[in-house]
Amino acid sequence: MQYIPNILFLIILALGIGYFTLNIKKLIRNIKLGKAVDATDNKGERWRNMARIALGQSKMVKRPIAGFLHIVVYVGFIIINIEVLEIIIDGLFGTHRVGLKVLPESVYGFLIGSFEILAVLVLVSVVIFWLRRNVIKLKRFLSSEMSGWPKNDGNIILYFEVVLMCLFLIMNATDTTFQNLGHGNVVSQFIAPWFGDNPDTLHIIERTAWWLHIVGILIFLNYLYYSKHLHILLAFPNTYFGSVTPKGKFNNLEAVTKEVKLMMDPNADPFAAAPEGAEDEVPAKFGASDVMDLNQIQLLNAYTCTECGRCTSACPANLTGKKLSPRKIMMDTRDRLEEVGKNIDANGGEFKDDGKQLLGDYITNEELWACTTCNACVEECPVSINPLSIILDMRRYLVMEQSAAPMELNNMMTNIENNGAPWPYNQMDRLNWAKED
Amino acid sequence: MSEELKVPTMAEFMAEGKQPEILFWVGSAGSYDDRAKKISKAFVKILHKANVAFAVLGEEESNTGDVAKRAGNEFLFQMQAMMNIEILNAYEVKRIVTCDPHSYNCIKNEYPSLGGNYDVVHHTQFIKELISSGRLTLEGNTYKGKRITFHDPCYLGRANSEYDAPRDVLKQTNANLIEMKRHKSTALCCGAGGAQMFKEPEKGNMDINVLRTEDALETKPDIIATGCPYCNTMMTDGVKAKEKEGEISVLDIAELIANS
Numbered sequence A: 001m002q003y004i005p006n007i008l009f010l011i012i013l014a015l016g017i018g019y020f021t022l023n024i025k026k027l028i029r030n031i032k033l034g035k036a037v038d039a040t041d042n043k044g045e046r047w048r049n050m051a052r053i054a055l056g057q058s059k060m061v062k063r064p065i066a067g068f069l070h071i072v073v074y075v076g077f078i079i080i081n082i083e084v085l086e087i088i089i090d091g092l093f094g095t096h097r098v099g100l101k102v103l104p105e106s107v108y109g110f111l112i113g114s115f116e117i118l119a120v121l122v123l124v125s126v127v128i129f130w131l132r133r134n135v136i137k138l139k140r141f142l143s144s145e146m147s148g149w150p151k152n153d154g155n156i157i158l159y160f161e162v163v164l165m166c167l168f169l170i171m172n173a174t175d176t177t178f179q180n181l182g183h184g185n186v187v188s189q190f191i192a193p194w195f196g197d198n199p200d201t202l203h204i205i206e207r208t209a210w211w212l213h214i215v216g217i218l219i220f221l222n223y224l225y226y227s228k229h230l231h232i233l234l235a236f237p238n239t240y241f242g243s244v245t246p247k248g249k250f251n252n253l254e255a256v257t258k259e260v261k262l263m264m265d266p267n268a269d270p271f272a273a274a275p276e277g278a279e280d281e282v283p284a285k286f287g288a289s290d291v292m293d294l295n296q297i298q299l300l301n302a303y304t305c306t307e308c309g310r311c312t313s314a315c316p317a318n319l320t321g322k323k324l325s326p327r328k329i330m331m332d333t334r335d336r337l338e339e340v341g342k343n344i345d346a347n348g349g350e351f352k353d354d355g356k357q358l359l360g361d362y363i364t365n366e367e368l369w370a371c372t373t374c375n376a377c378v379e380e381c382p383v384s385i386n387p388l389s390i391i392l393d394m395r396r397y398l399v400m401e402q403s404a405a406p407m408e409l410n411n412m413m414t415n416i417e418n419n420g421a422p423w424p425y426n427q428m429d430r431l432n433w434a435k436e437d
Numbered sequence B: 001m002s003e004e005l006k007v008p009t010m011a012e013f014m015a016e017g018k019q020p021e022i023l024f025w026v027g028s029a030g031s032y033d034d035r036a037k038k039i040s041k042a043f044v045k046i047l048h049k050a051n052v053a054f055a056v057l058g059e060e061e062s063n064t065g066d067v068a069k070r071a072g073n074e075f076l077f078q079m080q081a082m083m084n085i086e087i088l089n090a091y092e093v094k095r096i097v098t099c100d101p102h103s104y105n106c107i108k109n110e111y112p113s114l115g116g117n118y119d120v121v122h123h124t125q126f127i128k129e130l131i132s133s134g135r136l137t138l139e140g141n142t143y144k145g146k147r148i149t150f151h152d153p154c155y156l157g158r159a160n161s162e163y164d165a166p167r168d169v170l171k172q173t174n175a176n177l178i179e180m181k182r183h184k185s186t187a188l189c190c191g192a193g194g195a196q197m198f199k200e201p202e203k204g205n206m207d208i209n210v211l212r213t214e215d216a217l218e219t220k221p222d223i224i225a226t227g228c229p230y231c232n233t234m235m236t237d238g239v240k241a242k243e244k245e246g247e248i249s250v251l252d253i254a255e256l257i258a259n260s
């Protein structure tokens, strides 16, 4: 009988971690639906970017208030989780505060004391975050794509934090032996009197808070996959794989290079058989109309997006009331990717055409054509996401596969083709400016 | 600027068996757009003043393909790029200077993987170089005490992290440089990029260039300085929309320097 709590604990822990692993596997499979990209270059710079942007949060502090609060919650979250290690050992082996057995009392007290202070700081930050979202109503949390789930998601996580932090403090406050130590109970000593001094009641409250705390953490872990809070984990790989070239450099499509070279080579025989090895090349589709046409980094970007809206609040198109919102581009990409993933699960590992795609069903032409390719969204994103690259790939599909550019752009392109200038002037007049006055 | 400018071509240099120090890439706007032509001329004036041996491609230059690429037409872009690269390589061009940040970005970043490797410089960077090496000296105090605000072009600033060169050059004019609220990496686009210059904007509640002009007007400037022919057009239109064309002029840095 005495092992029942340990066994129960083991089962809960296994379920929690097992389900999480399953979802992470699904996530990796979904990302691999995208085209492979080679990101083995510039290793040093990539590690530096990860350390600076994800770990060091260098981009968060560009907005000082949000940045500061975010760092508090982030540091609090990571450090307080050290406590989880103790909980797991206690749970599995039926010990109590195993830390006290291995660490000197003063060190243990110092650790728990700092956790308690952090817990209070996190609580304060979370309250301010909640006020910003729900009372002050910052503009960037109010766009149309932020209704329904994305809005609730933002709040749920805040409630989660509150509950977890309170449980942590209650757990300490009702632990009589810990309180008697007089070490590390810097905050909980003031809460302790609220719970009276009946040892039985205290013990029950302490146990309940302890169990709820660990179960809460496991639920939180599994909640991540369904939430923008996945960025807690994905910010790291995402900043590693983020671009290391100047933002203005757009990739040159290799498939196009081959064709253009063939077209421009006067000696090429257009009817010649395809060179050897060419057969197994998938027929190229130019640009992207669905998530499978995007590359793996773009799909990782979609899962990493925290929906903070910093990109959208800097987008000149969005600022002037146009339909484009780079945040929506990322959210649409994730939603469609999830839809495709579910389709694959439902059809025994294979994607069955569902008559839908990212272009049209999620993202409209109007949004795509509003982009000025100014890179403001890329600059703003605190986790190195590049919404612009998806916009460009979808424009490429519109233009090269569907010839669906706006009329004026078609005229402009015809002019370039015919006279080497976007306007209908003769190339022979290119130097006239020097002679005119 | 009524005197005729001497603008030698690469072909002429070649005929004399000489190589110029730089190739001036004029760009489509700089060649055909009435406003931008003035910028090309101002820059040529600076080149003459600093005794730079330069040449243009003239009739052999073609559009870089930059707009086609941003519009999504990778085919057209690569055709333009390869044609230009062929000519540039045939003339063994090493150093290219241009007044157009879009050409600058495109040739600098996107031509190399298609076989075009050059040292590409924006005209503000080149002017900075001329001044610091002492080849160009500014005499007049034309702009002393004037309030000037500089609008960062996206393709020089955010796209290539060049924020200082234009500012360093402007400081040489003894003007008061006043920054807009959104500047450097947070600068707002003028609204012309990504092929927007060539089409009607999507429906919204205002035009981007008007919003950007409002940013500029907040600094109460005498002059809005630009470093891109498209920005220049957009800001000029914005100033007109705000009916301020009587008080505020929109000038490229090349023009400001040519006059000082």
Ligand code: SF4
Binding pocket: A311, A314, A315, A316, A317, A318, A324, A325, A326, A370, A371, A372, A373, A374, A375, A376, A377, A378, A387, A388, A391
């Ligand atoms: S690059 Fe496009 S989507 Fe991004 S901020 Fe600029 S206009 Fe908006």
Ligand code: SF4
Binding pocket: A304, A305, A306, A307, A308, A309, A310, A311, A312, A326, A327, A330, A380, A381, A382, A383, A385, A387
């Ligand atoms: S793309 Fe980046 S800036 Fe935009 S909402 Fe997502 S995380 Fe925020």
